[in-house]
Amino acid sequence: MTDPRAALEGELAELRAARDGTSEARRPVVLDQQSVGRLSRMDAIQNQAMAAGEEARRSARITVLEAALARVDAGTWGLCVDCEEPVEAARLAFDPAVLLCLDCRQG
Template sequence: MGSAELKHQIEEEIKRTEALVTEYKEMSQPVSPDDAIGRISRMDAINNKSVTEAALRQAENKLASLKSVISNIDSPDFGICVSCKQPIPIGRILIRPESQRCVNCAR
């Protein structure tokens, strides 16, 4: 797989992650006390908001990593494990482009 195809794959993942971030931001809006919902429903909405906020933070971190990766794709160190200095398998790069370590070193 060439670097152009790999770059395209990473750009597609960036688009998907940006869409997730937008969706999570919309879902994590505060629950208005003026909404006429029951106490249990309000507690459930607050709990769901906490879960969504955690997912939002995770998606934002992944997005930052992906953008960092895309800016370094032409670097000679791209795809090289930062721990053992061996090439990271292409499958891992496609599954987790933000990974900077091979599977063995990531354990």
């Protein structure tokens, strides 16, 4: 991969835009029994919980991508964090934020 920064920053931008677009879905559910029925409230609570879970996964990936950008800045991107040997190009092409070479991943 010739420019890991572009790929990492592109994915970060997508995740941040998605986070901004789903903020309404993660808001607490108002339990007004006069305006909605029991099943509608249960659906709303389930949808809110799924949106919160999705945001947790998104936030974790943002953290991973930011750490990969820090490795780019430090000049250590593409090196296994365990053995410090180069990570296979195919692994980096698939996920530019990968931390481990295949040997360390399997070991």
